[in-house]
Each structure stands twice: as structure tokens, then as C-alpha cells.
Amino acid sequence: MNKTKLKGGFFNRVSDTNLLMTITIVIFLMMYIGAIVFQGSGFKKPQMFFNILNANAALIITAVGMSIVMITGGIDISVGGVVALVSMCCAVYLDKANGNIFVSILIAIGIGLAFGIVQGFLVAYVDIQPFIVSLAGMFFARGMTTIVNTAPFNVQNKSFVKLKSTRITVPKMGSYNKKGLYIPAYVEIGVLVALAIVVILFLVLRYTKLGRAFYAVGGNKQSALMLGVNVKRTKFLSHVICGLMAGIGGYVYFLHVGSGAASHASGMEMNAIASSIIGGTMLSGGVGNIAGTLFGVLSLSTIQNIVSSAGLDQAWWTGITIAAMLCIFLLIQSIVIRQRKRALKR
């Protein structure tokens, strides 16, 4: 019997998705350990890590939503605008109308879902390019933000300020300051929300039919259709989830900064895309992992911290390092995938 030989070995056995995620995690760990060894002080304290989480909880949430759209083969560049719109609407509602926290959360989710549903409908059922749809969405969200309120302002609403300053202590991770005083390590509420979402969506992508349908559609739309996957609904839902994440991410962002401003979260969509790519999501669709995206965000912000603690804290240096990092990751991805294809051809 002439059997085709099965190719063994970890390198060939692991899927593209897991391979790229593994690379991301390894590079992140190397980078962080490198920072601890070479830059010392700041990075040695666990709080440095928690601060990265605190500052980027919103980005984690939006990036995770972005990854799902990208895995399905689409893109959504409206998320930054949605985050700004959510912050502004909630700020106006809480401050000027002296509203209720619970309702403000519903507003955030409602705005996110509305964007997701409209854009998803246009992409999936009217068959318009996702880039164009979300470009329009971005302009619309930014425009609406300015219409709701032009001037930036801080929210004074008492119950909101209380919620915003809530700190959750992380046991046994604290450190001593110069005077020998113990300072406990903490995270903000947003971090818990972000981590919960990462876990939930990770499970959704791995263990539900919908999750696998995202991968199938991103891998080959035509095949997915032939295999009996409802391609239109899958695309639609990917945008709905992304919109929902932009809404929740918007609220977490708002909770972190505590203000509304038209310029909030500018460029956040690009950071979300960059994080997804660094986390091993392929722009061409079908490959990606939520856990990878989490590490993508962490890598991105760690390198920014390294750059600024090295004294290069002007904005352009950050931009240049992100660019360099994206190039390096994309290069590694394409080399790895190509090597693998070649190895299989032999």
C-alpha cells in the first residue's frame, strides 16, 4: 500500500494559529525579561506590569474584537471613533444629566452594538468592503462625538468618581518604597473586565460552532459556504461582536481617563490592528488567536515603556518603535509560514 507519509514533528504538527501565538508569547517574555535585566528598577516591580494592564485594558478589549473581525477576513477601523463617542456620551450623560452608572453602561453597550449591527449588515448583507464601511463609521463616530459636546471636560459625578478610583489589590505583589513603606499592587476594574472578555472570547473561538465558523470564513469564504456555514451571518456577527467590544472598551477607556473629549482614543483602531497582527492574527484572515492578541497588546505597550524609560519619550520614538516591531513580527510570520510550506512540499 502506497501511503502518503505523515509528516511529524512539532513544527509541522502545530497549526499556523498556535505557531504564531507561541512566537508572540516567547518574544514578549524575552522582551520583558530583557527589560528587567537591562533597565532594572521600574520593571522589577510587579506594579509596572499592572500599570501596563491598567493603561491598556480598553485596548485589549477593542483589539480582541478587532481580531475576531480580522480572523473572519474583514477589518473595522471605526473602533477608535466608537470609543471616543462612547466616552463623550457617557460623560455628558453622567455629568450634565447627573445620570446613573448602570444606565451609562447600557448606553456604552448600546452605541457599540448599534455600530456593529449597522456596519455588519452593510458588510455581510449589502456586500460592501469592510474597510469602506468602517471608514464611514469612523468619520461618523468622530463627527457625532464633536456634535454631542465640543469641549473636553472631566466628569465630576460622585458615584462615577468612586467607581473610577476603585482599586483592586493584588495580594503578595506589592513592593516597598524608599522609606520602606509597603505599597500594595493594584489593578483597576477595567483590567478584570478585559481579562474576563479575553477568557470568554477565547472559549467562544475555540469551542463554539460560531467561533470555528469565523476561522472557516476567514480561511476560504467559498469553501465555508460549500461546507454549509452561513457565511453572511458569520460575517455579520463578527462585526457585531467587534462593535460590542468597542462599546465595552469605550466604557473601560472612559473609566480609566474619566473625561470626555473628541480627541480621545485617536489612532486606537490602528493600535488594535497592530496588536492583533503582533499577536499572530493574519490580515488575510483565517489565522489568529485571542490569547495571542492579549500578548500583542502587552508587547506593544511594553516596548513603548522600554522606549520611554530609556529617555526617548517623545511621541515619534514610540511611533518608530511600533513600526519597527510590526515589521519584525510580520517578517518572522512570513518566514515561518514560508519555511513550513517549503518543508511540507519536500
Place this chain on the structure above:
Amino acid sequence: MENVTMLEMRGIDKTFPGVRALQNVDFTLRSGEIHALMGENGAGKSTLIKVLTGVYTKDAGVINLDGQYNVKIHSPQDAQKLGISTVYQEITLCPNLTVAENMYIGRGKGAVTHWRKMNADADKILKKLDIPARATQQLGTCSIAVQQMVAIARAVDMDCKVLILDEPTSSLDEQEVEKLFGLMRDLKALGVGIIFVTHFLDQVYEVCDRITVLRDGQLVGEYEIKDLPRVQLVAKMLGKEMDDLSDIKGEHALYSGEDAETKVLEAEKLSSNAGIKPFDFYIKKGEVNGFTGLLGSGRSECVRAIFGADRVITGKVRRNGKPVRIRGPKDAMKLGIAYLPEDRKNDGIVGDLSVKENIILALQVMKGFFKPFTKAQASAFADEYIKKLNIKTASADTPIKSLSGGNQQKVILARWLLMHPEYLILDEPTRGIDVGTKVDIQKLVLELASDGMSITFISSETDEMLRTCSRLVVMRDRKVVGELSGEDLTQSKIMSTIAGGE
């Protein structure tokens, strides 16, 4: 055993802009039979199948399935639910998912994927069908043949009543085809109705019970296999008696110019990054030669190395005796070499451009993009070759993707002929196209050669190679293992050379 009617299609009509793809077509399938659906390319086989699987919606007609009158099939999901499974020629699976997922996605109830159960089930079926793949393997890492078999495994596991196999054998080797046939007979015994679409007549007569023939979107007739000898089947498909296929070489004089002994191209120790062993090769003026060997033995890789389509690692190339360097296809084209690739979908046609634009594409590249042809020139070129090669198209401005496979192939051929190359490489020019067009292309090859063009011809069908080539290079495991010419050009000699038994 008296078989009952499983599927009945009555008066099916389907019109696309400008084309009546199906006109009042009837089709009947009994349970427990293998039914061949035959016809030339563009005869409407694919359209009929796509109507049945819900990819297209029919304009008129009725489909009755297993006692249910006028079933509604609006999407592939509907078809699946009704028990109609399809395995297409092109792999319609997702390369980024695992083998098991590809077998189970889009099926069953519930929102959750049970990986362990799914993998175990998949492994069981793979083992039962003797398919060399693991359930947890990413599909993209399997060979095309294995992917094809996974698609069949999926269909088998779905307990389908009607199984449609649309050219499933074109990417399989002989053993794999045998295995597939075994599988088909097993399913037949279980009462599944199988619709089998293929271009290989041998295969039809090996496994099928009945034949339905379509031509130009219309039903020609339905026949018991024993009532329809091969010659008549071909005649029915073509709508005329077929040329005698056995000897077309004799009709064409060999090229006999003074320079008939000139080696138009000569390669020494050539190898490329596609992993072929260094090989020597030459072709004389006006000669037709070919690479033969099993699928995957490196036939295409050899010609790709000559053309510079893969990166050449070692070797020297001489053109008419002069040393040249070919770093890429453009260098080769400048030297008067043309290459018609195997995979016309990916390497050949530009689907959204018109027939005319596809024809002048290569010549335009050589001329430079900033010196476009006038409209009159382009039309003249296109019309000339549409006539010469008998390309069936509504007009020269029709998008090429709406043409049938055989006609697309002719357009690509026209593109290269327009360049008037001295050396033409044809890689599987007849794969997946009908008998009539095959003969057209074979004749054309001999005609061109007798006018002094050198041609390398590659085909999976050995008898086709024997009819056209005067010299054959035999390959095994990415290595040239022999060369046959003259009296050695026989089926059995080729087989024994490939097998390596001296």
C-alpha cells in the same frame, strides 16, 4: 434488486446574462446506482449540479427527492439537510482548519464543538476509509489528494442519499482512484445514488451504471451503459462522429527546414528551489517532446525551471548554442520562450478582464505598459485568434471567467501564440477539458511544430503524449530516469521506465 427513483429533476431552466445555460433539462437518479453525467465543457453539467446543490437558483423546473415533491433548495445548507452531498474538483475545504473540523463544520445541532468526540469520530472514519491523515492535522498540511479524500469522507459520514462527485479524480493517482472507486461501490451497495462527473471515459465504463449526456445546455439522452459504446458516447457529446483519435501524427509533416538539427534550447545540470534533481535537457527546432511520469514526479517543476518560474539554483542554459541566463519569466519571454502553466486559475487567467485583454496581455507586457495597443489592433489580434482556435465566446469583450474551462484554456494558448514564440511549453493544456477540445489542441500542437515551433508538452494522459510527442523524458521522484523515442514510444515501455524495472 429493483432500484427506486431517488432524485428526479424535470424541465430545469437556468439563464445567465447572455447565455442559456440549461434548457428544459431532465435528470433521473435511482438509489444504489452510479450515474455518469457527461458532456463537453460548457454543456451545462456544472450548472445542473450547482442548481441541485443550491449554489444557483433555477429559473424553472421541479426537483423531487426521495418521495418529496418539489423540494426547495436555496443554499448549500438546504441541500445538505436534504441529504445531497457534493465533492468538487477544486478543494472546497478550509486549509486553515484541522482535518476533523473540515469534516464536521457546518453540520449538526448545538452551538458547542466537542473536540475530543469530533477527533475520535474523524479518526475512526479516516481509518475505515484508509485515508493517510490525522484528525488533528491542519488540512493545509495534507497533499491535494488527501484533501480530496477528506472531502469525500465528510460526504460519506453525512449519510447522504445523493452523492455528487464533480471531477473528483483529476488530482488523484491511479491507486487513489481505485480506492475511490471501491468506496463508491460500497456506497452504492448501501443504496446511495451517486452522480459522477468526469472527463475520463475509462472511468465511466469502469464504475457507472447509466449515463446522461448533455450538450449546449440541453439533454441529449439517458442511456444504460451497456447500450452505449464508447465511440457513440463521444459522438453524442460532440454532436458529430469523432475524428479517429488513433493517428493524428501522420497527418502532419515533421518540420524539415535546414536548421532542423539546431538545438533551440539546451540545459545542463539544471535544478531549482522546487526540489528537482539536476537534469539535462534539449529540444530541437520543430520538435515536440514531453515530460512524463506520475503525478508529482517533478514534470512541471522541470519546465518551470527552464522558464525561470521557480528560482534556478544550478545549471547552464544555451539558446541556439549561445549561453544565456534566465532569472525570471520575463527573461524567458524575451528569449522567445512561452509557458502555459498547469494551474490556469491561479497562474493563467485574469478572471475579470475580457477575452481580448487576456489575449493581448503577454504581448502588452513585452511591449511595455506605456505603449498601449490601439483598439483596432487589439480587436484584430483577438478576433484573429478567436477564429483560429475556435474559441466559443459571446464576444471578444466578454469577461473570461464566464467562459467554460476549455475555452479559457484556448484563450491562454492564444495569448502565447500571439507572441510567436520559438519555444512553447504546454503544461497540462488538456486537463479538465473535453475530448473535442483536446483533439483540437493536439492537432494545433502538431501543426505549429511542423511550421518550425519547438514544443514541450506535458500531460497526465500517456496516450495523449504518445499521439503528439516524438521524444519523451521520463521522470521518477523528481529525477530524470530515462528518455524514449522512436520505436520505444509505447505505453508499456513508458510504464516500465517509470516503474524502474529494467
